[in-house]
Amino acid sequence: MTKELHSNVCDKTLFSSLYEKYAPGLNDILYYKYGANLNPGDKVQEAFIKMWENCSKVTVQTAKSFLYTVSNNMMLNEIKHQKVVLNYKKVSPKDYTNETPEFLMRKEQFMERYEKVLSSLKPEQREAFVLNQIEGKTHQEIADSIGVTRKVVGHRIYAAFDILKEHLEEFRLK
Template sequence: MSKPLHNNVCNEKNFSLLYEKYAQELGNFLYYKYGNTLNPTDKVQDAFIKLWENCAKVVPEKVKSFLYTVANNLMLNAVKHQKIVFKYQEVKPKDYTNESPEFVLRKKEFLKRYEKALSNLKEEERVAFMLSKIEGKTHKEVGEILGITKKVAEHRIYSAFKKLKEQLDDFR
């Protein structure tokens, strides 16, 4: 059994020995687990600061466990924070396109005609079609949502699809 390096964590000399013993190893652990983007060396420093602040409460045998737990939690908090930042970071729309002006115009025209064609469908056909094609529901799920059988849902979807194809046929 190895001899412990420390008897009292609050002793500056013992704390310095603990730092020399665990800092590099802890930094490598965080680097391997989370990469370099979240500054693992900063988290190691913060973990040792927490150890110093709580040195009277930490039993000398539990120092390594305390350091690894604190450092890992600091990294997890940084990961959570980064996810929140990315979520709320405004994505600026690009003000240019690789599409030709003719294509953009045809796309707008098609969208108008598609919306008009959808509005010309019977309500039950439009609802079934949109549940199936827009929301990705199966025919069975469409039937359950609308309170109809699977076969009736299929008929409504295919009927709507056929009418849309007829009205938008010249856009091929």
């Protein structure tokens, strides 16, 4: 009965020797089995990285099996991913809309008026409104960033809403 010198592959020199021993053959097998399009060399490298990350669990006797299984699974996952990419490319985006020309014109007019009213707001109101509505920040986050209280931020935002409602009333939905 022989006694093993290493219980796992965490030793750098042992790991290096395993790489030199198994990497070329593993690369050749993956290349032969799947071709060059799926980058078998990259999958070999990733398999060795995964073995290094799990080196305490992998013994010298199971290293070859571990590497071949992991790299083969990576190649299969890549094939599945390529199928998804191909299926996605088959679906063409809509090149039409159900929006009428009148709707598009009213939308454009609304955006012009909205930008005009937004630019007419006081700078502190505009800043608070844009941070809240466009960037999605909370009142407290805005207060912390501009150095005022949360109530002041709330007041500025609601004042901006009031001005926007007043000037954009004809565009309001009924």
